[in-house]
Amino acid sequence: MKKLSDKQRRIMKYIDRFLSDKGYPPSIRDIQKGCDISSTSVVDYNLNILENRGMINRHADVSRGIQLVGKSTSSERLVDVPVIGMIAAGEPIPVPTPDTWDIAAVSDTMGVSQELTQGKENIYALRVKGTSMIDALINDGDILLMQSVSSIENGQMAAVWLKAEKEVTLKKVYVESDRIRLQPANSQMQPFYTSRDNIEIQGKVIAVLRQMK
Amino acid sequence: MKKLSDKQRRIMKYIDRFLSDKGYPPSIRDIQKGCDISSTSVVDYNLNILENRGMINRHADVSRGIQLVGKSTSSERLVDVPVIGMIAAGEPIPVPTPDTWDIAAVSDTMGVSQELTQGKENIYALRVKGTSMIDALINDGDILLMQSVSSIENGQMAAVWLKAEKEVTLKKVYVESDRIRLQPANSQMQPFYTSRDNIEIQGKVIAVLRQMK
DNA sequence: AATCATAGAGAACACCTGTTCTAACTATAT
DNA sequence: ATATAGTTAGAACAGGTGTTCTCTATGATT
Numbered sequence: 353m354k355k356l357s358d359k360q361r362r363i364m365k366y367i368d369r370f371l372s373d374k375g376y377p378p379s380i381r382d383i384q385k386g387c388d389i390s391s392t393s394v395v396d397y398n399l400n401i402l403e404n405r406g407m408i409n410r411h412a413d414v415s416r417g418i419q420l421v422g423k424s425t426s427s428e429r430l431v432d433v434p435v436i437g438m439i440a441a442g443e444p445i446p447v448p449t450p451d452t453w454d455i456a457a458v459s460d461t462m463g464v465s466q467e468l469t470q471g472k473e474n475i476y477a478l479r480v481k482g483t484s485m486i487d488a489l490i491n492d493g494d495i496l497l498m499q500s501v502s503s504i505e506n507g508q509m510a511a512v513w514l515k516a517e518k519e520v521t522l523k524k525v526y527v528e529s530d531r532i533r534l535q536p537a538n539s540q541m542q543p544f545y546t547s548r549d550n551i552e553i554q555g556k557v558i559a560v561l562r563q564m565k
Numbered sequence: 566m567k568k569l570s571d572k573q574r575r576i577m578k579y580i581d582r583f584l585s586d587k588g589y590p591p592s593i594r595d596i597q598k599g600c601d602i603s604s605t606s607v608v609d610y611n612l613n614i615l616e617n618r619g620m621i622n623r624h625a626d627v628s629r630g631i632q633l634v635g636k637s638t639s640s641e642r643l644v645d646v647p648v649i650g651m652i653a654a655g656e657p658i659p660v661p662t663p664d665t666w667d668i669a670a671v672s673d674t675m676g677v678s679q680e681l682t683q684g685k686e687n688i689y690a691l692r693v694k695g696t697s698m699i700d701a702l703i704n705d706g707d708i709l710l711m712q713s714v715s716s717i718e719n720g721q722m723a724a725v726w727l728k729a730e731k732e733v734t735l736k737k738v739y740v741e742s743d744r745i746r747l748q749p750a751n752s753q754m755q756p757f758y759t760s761r762d763n764i765e766i767q768g769k770v771i772a773v774l775r776q777m778k
Numbered sequence: 779a780a781t782c783a784t785a786g787a788g789a790a791c792a793c794c795t796g797t798t799c800t801a802a803c804t805a806t807a808t
Numbered sequence: 809a810t811a812t813a814g815t816t817a818g819a820a821c822a823g824g825t826g827t828t829c830t831c832t833a834t835g836a837t838t
Contacts, residue, residue, distance in 0.1 A: 357785090374624070375632030377589045379825060391787050396827070398785090411587070415628040415794060415825050419588030429676050430643045463642050465676040468776060486751060489702045489775075509777045538699060560775040562702075563681060564722045570815095592795060604817050609797070611815090628795050628824060779838105786833070794825070803816065808809100 360398050362387045364407060367418060377418040431469055435460040435477040441484030441519050445511055445554050448476050448500050468559050474500040487536040488522040494562045498555040509557040515550050522557060573611050575600045577620060580631060590631040644682055645674045648690040654697030654732045658724055658767050661689050661713050681772050687713040700749040701735040707775045711768040722770040728763050
């Protein structure tokens with residue numbers, strides 16, 4: 353794929369800015385003026401190239417019928433996730449309640465790109481308190497994106513409640529013939545074994561976010 | 566504020582669906598057909614009401630010049646960040662070039678919530694290759710959000726190139742009287758000391774993203 | 779020098795589209 | 809019944825807008 357010309361890049365940029373600025377796409381003549389191009393036909397010419405490259409979609413005979421591909425109309429790329437509480441070693445994690453999913457009823461939410469949630473449903477977030485999950489490469493203050501699920505597949509990272517030990521831990525869960533193997537994310541560390549009825553899956557870990565101060 | 570009429574609600578819904586469907590706003594006549602309204606003037610009439618109520622913005626004499634208010638802000642909450650390469654222990658990290666910041670010219674980008682970048686400029690992303698940064702609680706496959714800066718403050722996490730050792734490491738950097746202290750994020754681990762002219766700050770770490778499979 | 783692909787200029791056409799005007803039709807209150 | 813405000817119909821106008829056509833310019837290749 354050949355590189356875009358300078359003019360084509362300017363046009364892409366202009367459409368993008370115009371769109372997020374005004375909420376509707378520019379006309380050919382808007383682009384002409386905005387990018388300082390001499391003729392509408394030149395704009396048309398370059399738009400056709402951009403369409404062939406798959407950068408935009410054009411709708412014939414529709415005024416301002418330009419669509420930026422990949423920019424799936426803004427709001428769908430951002431998901432609001434409820435932050436329902438803390439997670440710490442010694443206490444069970446907060447469980448999502450029915451009105452957790454009603455963003456309007458939740459006090460604390462955070463915006464997350466859909467690339468991160470992969471379009472999954474029933475996502476919530478937890479703040480990590482304490483350094484007890486260092487072995488999962490998770491630090492104090494990190495944020496966990498969790499999915500509320502009834503069961504998980506082998507090898508997936510989950511928040512697991514250990515009944516006997518009365519603590520929650522983040523591990524990759526493997527069901528073996530007669531026991532459960534809990535494997536830390538840090539592969540240098542040893543797995544932990546326990547019985548099937550000592551554990552309770554509290555949620556599946558989708559992603560970890562850490563923000564530096 | 567009086568309630569919207571049934572027709573006005575239908576129009577709002579139609580504009581919303583049309584917009585997220587096609588990426589550009591509907592014309593008056595699109596709305597007329599889509600909402601089964603008898604005349605363009607009726608559409609115009611109701612659009613004026615919706616504008617007075619602050620539900621939409623209209624731009625005079627601009628075809629498809631309808632803007633849904635409230636929807637425009639969501640795109641501003643998402644930032645597109647260029648992913649400019651890999652980071653591994655034994656090699657210097659890719660350096661942002663002038664056209665790195667031109668999203669249209671970069672092949673790989675990812676959407677990130679502005680809550681994460683805190684509105685900072687000059688943000689780029691790196692994929693982590695290998696497990697050499699376990700001591701910074703960073704795993705293979707993680708994504709680093711970096712900021713291109715000329716200097717950093719004491720205690721901030723940075724990607725540091727160690728000239729003598731010929732490797733890059735992620736540490737909190739402290740300038741002490743006669744030496745540099747590099748402190749791992751994992752507080753259980755020992756700091757590393759080196760001389761001032763053995764290091765080269767390659768970027769400031771803004772955030773870490775980890776996605777589970 | 780001749781050829782060809784790529785890019786640009788300018789103008790004109792035909793349709794799209796916002797706007798406006800007039801007239802008629804409700805519904806409610808007087 | 810009368811008046812008034814709110815809503816609807818239909819048509820027509822003027823300018824916006826995508827498209828197309830012809831001609832020109834540039835630059836690499838033969």
